[in-house]
Amino acid sequence: MPKFKTEELKVEDQYKLMSGSIIPRPIALVSTLGPDGYNAAPFSFFNCIGVSPPMFMISCSPRDGLGGSKKKNNVKDTVANLRHCPEMVVHIVDYYLRNRMNVCAHDVDSSVDEIEEAGFTIQESEVVKPPRLAECRIQFESKLLDIHEMGKLPYYLILGEVVYFHISDSVINDELHIDPNSLDALGRLAGSGGYTRILDNFVMQRFHPPGSSPPGDIFEAAKAAAKLDRKLKI
Ligand SMILES: Cc1cc2nc3c(=O)[nH]c(=O)nc-3n(C[C@H](O)[C@H](O)[C@H](O)COP(=O)(O)O)c2cc1C
Known part of the structure; x- marks a missing residue:
């Protein structure tokens, strides 16, 4: 069995081992509000942390990527916007939204409205300022709990709390069980284009x-x- 000492691995190889092993990862499409307006971006370093209150984590790499420069404030729009307005809406990405999600993943200038370019319809939230993306069947209106800088790049670990749930009738029943087959959530694998769907349950x-x-x-x-x-x- 091949073995690797972390400190001898290049950053890119550490990424390959982590993102290829920890699969499939759910994808959060996160809408935020910044000084230039609304933004949406997908993140697969995303998971549930616990309940009471319902909490989640999202991890954001620096804007310049893994080999990026060490310049100050080298953050993606999502992190910059959360510092401006500590609220967000987290949407679960399903198979039917994959191409729209993909448009939002491009690192374009913050003046470009990725939400409109992707073809999402924005809808006012109940309690937070960032908007909901109407086409998404699971929407969590959320407040920022904290942003931790972690590691040498660094990564920005975003901790959030869900304050309002919107779940489509098409995926939830009266007992609040969510049907994974109806949801058809997209899972992220490794590489530049690896994804999966839940097609085999047991x-x-x-x-x-x-x-x-x-x-x-x-x-x-x-x-x-x-x-x-x-x-x-x-
Ligand atoms: C499916 C998918 C998952 C992604 N996951 C992450 C992630 O977990 N962390 C991250 O920093 N970037 C991730 N990205 C890249 C960001 O979406 C991309 O850098 C985006 O442009 C950031 O947007 P922003 O600058 O508007 O925040 C992912 C991209 C895709 C397509």
């Missing part, structure tokens, strides 16, 4: 809730399944 016996001990039969069934995998040399 179910495994549920874990017991945290803080409780596992019901004996569920634990026995889980162990038996793992033992069978070892026997079949999976």
Whole structure:
């Protein structure tokens, strides 16, 4: 098995190993408000952190990329805008929105209205200033909790809190379960053009809730399944 000591790896190779291993990654399309107007950009270094309140993280590289210069304020519009107005709307990108999302990924001058160029319709939010993108079926109106600078480049770790959920009827039921097949969320893989869709779902016996001990039969069934995998040399 090849092994690599991190400090001997080039930054680009560290990126390849991280982005190729941690897959698939959900994609947040983030609308923000800056001095020049609205902006939207996609981020796949994105995930849920927890609830009470509902919290998420997004990680933004410097504007000049991985090998970029160390100049001050080398930040993408999303980070600059969040410093200007600490609010955002996070949209989940689905398969049908992939081409519109892709337009928003271009590093163009902040005077260019990427939202209009992509063909999204903007809609007023309920409680935050940045707008919602009407075509997106999951929209989280959110407040910025913090921006942490991390690492040598640095990366900007954006921490946010969802204050208002908008979820389309087409993906949610009365019990607030979201149907992954209807949502058809896009997943990011590695490389310049790698994506995936959720086309193969399966179910495994549920874990017991945290803080409780596992019901004996569920634990026995889980162990038996793992033992069978070892026997079949999976
Ligand atoms: C699917 C996808 C995922 C991306 N994920 C990230 C990411 O996690 N972090 C990042 O800094 N840039 C990411 N990018 C690149 C940004 O979207 C791109 O730099 C964008 O222009 C930033 O826009 P802004 O300057 O308007 O904030 C991603 C691009 C695409 C297409």
